[in-house]
Amino acid sequence: MTNWLPDLQASDGPLYVRIADQIEQAINTGALAVGSKLPPQRNLAYDVGVTIGTISRAYTMVRERGLVSGEVGRGTYVLGSSNDDDPAALDPVSARLVGTRAAHAPPGKLRFDTTAATDVGQATAITDILAAICSEHPNEIASYTRNFPQHWLEAGRQWLKRGDWQPTIESIVPTLGAHAAVIAAVSVITSPGDRIVFEHVTYSQVSRGTTLIGRQTALVESDEDGVIPEDFERVCMQQHPKLAFLMPTAQNPTLSIMPEQRRRAIAAIAKRHNVFLIEDNLYGGTMETGIPLLAEIAPERTFLVGGLSKSVAAGVRGGWIACPPHLAQRVRIAHKMVSGGLPFLLAELAARLVLSGTAEAIRAKVSEEVGLREARARDILAGLDFNSHPRVPFLWLKLPDPWLSGTFRQAAFAEDILIDDEDEFKAGRSEKTFYRVRIGLSSPESREDVVTGLTRLRRLLAHGPTGYDSPA
Template sequence: MTNWLPNLDSRSGPLYLRIADDAESAIKSGVLPHGTKLPPQRDLAYDVGVTIGTISRAYALLRERGLVTGEVGRGTYVQSDDRSGAPIAQDRVTMSYGGTRAIVPPPGKLRFDTTAAIDVGQAEIVGRIMTEIASAHPGEISSYTRTLSPDWLEAGRQWLSSGTWSPEPGQILPQLGVHAGINAVIAAVSGTGDRIVCEHLTYSQVARSANLMGRQIALVESDADGIVPEDFERVCAREHPKAAFIMSSGQNPTLSTLPLSRRREIVDIARKHNVWLIEDYLYGGMIGDDIPLLAEIAPDRTFLLNGLSKSVAAGVRGGWVACPPHMSQRIRITQKMVSGGLPFLLAELSARLVLSGAAFQIRKDVLSEITARETIVRNLFAGHEFRSHPKLPFFWLKLQEPWLSGTFKQAALDADVLIDDEDEFKPARSSRVFHHVRIGFSEGRDRSISTEGLKKVRRILDQSPLGTSAIL
């Protein structure tokens, strides 16, 4: 056991928070090595001159941050690897980088772990536009991109618009897709060690990217309607995050959509605690609901992102971000630093797809096919609990006893179908278990092949884990 005492004079805020923050600094600097037993709460309360309740709240916060572990009667210890007792690297306290998908997927499998835009013949359109660009702009293709064409910004304005609202063109920047744009925003508004708020289930690639940049993840509770404002308030007050990553409509993987009342509450809380909002509208743009965006309610602190990958062409990697006033230049510089810069061909191709109307027509065709496949899902999985949407290319399936998410994923793999278990969407280490899997159905141009894959999944679902090998 250590005789460590927190230095409270160098920090501000509530006592329990100052104690927790100082302990975190001591853990990261090595003053409190992994495996160290922290002082008993009663002893530390006496030495610091505070109540036991204050120390208890500080220790609880350290546990929430994944920095310590404790058992009644044993004490509180700096987190270590449960399997070997060896020190655990700080990045593993939050999340491993790789996720649960194989880097190189097994050949010959149906890809129900993807939600990329369905092939509706868009390659011909893309090829024609690329030929036109190469003919008209040979110099730009052979050089670096140093200016932003007004057409690129106008295309972004059109693609980011929702209902009667549109962002200002001067606040828009083209991106190497939505994911890259989110990375640029996180890098621009936060520093090493800062916290980014994510739901317990979300597009976890954002969290893994943030980890690589030295950021940490603060988890917030959500329900069927999305983020719970009361818990968002708690996280902001206790963890002091710099930004919150939010999928306001068509959340991945749960398909939740934040009601307007919650959006207003979240904005008020973000303003109160000076938290930036990163609004991923990639799936929301496909739904096209009439609920005002967070960016519409709070343009002063919301970064709005949307792109082409789910509804037009994932291989194009086109996207845009609308920034709060006076932040576009900062994001542009950060984007160059973290990505190496924007290719002229990508930006011009994305803009021409939108401004010619081709992107909107392709999206219409993609959504039509999604609707047809989602109808098949509803018919095939009738009698089971799941969430789906006629304009989204995946569904969130609840598993019945005794199925576990991981074992169901393996059973599907044995049947030559790749799906995602719930761990793929956990942005940080968590003991929460949801017993769900996400199943995409956008792979392939042939609807009948997709249907056969869904039938396989349904047959697995109706069986016991012990009996799957006999039916595959």
């Protein structure tokens, strides 16, 4: 067993991340040799002066990076390329994290931590369209994208429309996915130092991205119907944000759907305080609620974002943003600056998928599969407290006492299941504790895998933390 200790003063950031980074650095420099045993978690927590939960999260992180292996009762050991039986050891980069998630599921793990569109055979249709594009447009593929054909805009208008409403074609900007669309809008409306409103739990990749480019986060309270207007007004009055990022329909991760009256109240407050709104409708695009979009209620200040990743194919990176009047050109330029530009091949593919009706047909198949999986989840998790919807590829599960979100995530990992704890969705440092995890239903390869994984999680919940022991 090694006597190695981390130097917590060597870097900034959360303690568990610093400890994990120190472990990785020690492995890279040879200070922690291949095959050496890391200190027991309780011992290291005592020596460093932190909680055992902090050490546990750090050990989990380096395990997900493919740098160590751990077994209950045996300990945690440094892996190396000499371990030919362990693919993660042969290629540790493959198991590293993107954000707080593993880039690829470690061998033998069931992936319930992403919500990309389920594989329903869409690769065949995409292959045919790609072949046609390559045959018809060799020059455009070989060069940079300098023009935006009208049919790219028309595809966006069709994909973003809801009910009888659709955006104007002049307002549409094709983007490299929904995330890039949001960051482009942020770059147009705000400057470094400006504040952006986020719910306490939301699609946190946006808040992290905006922090990276110098924006500040302002947190607003929500309830089962979404953002609370009175608290939104308080934040606007006290912190003077320039922009608010909202998911009024099928909010990620809570699945809340904001009623029309509340949407109108939020829009009125935004108008009073001159705040622009980003309406992320990526999950909302899978359902018809009959409730007007914020973009319908306040088109002069709302950016509506949608894309193909959750309902057609995430790898296509197809997205569109409908902009307030006179801002589309600015967003188009900002998108090019922050993303490097829109590849002709992907933009043309996304447009043809939509205009040919293929995207809608795939979305119908994906929605059907998601509904079947959600029904299985309802049966297996019956009696527990969770939010779900037949058209949305995840559920938001309340953990029974005394489970903690991070502890359950780690326990699930020990059961070969990857899920997201609530920290993955926190837009900033929040004192709120939800005791919830998000479980994605779309990424397991089959319904059988969904049943297997959820059954294991149900059993784990029933046993409680006393039936779970982390590696010493």
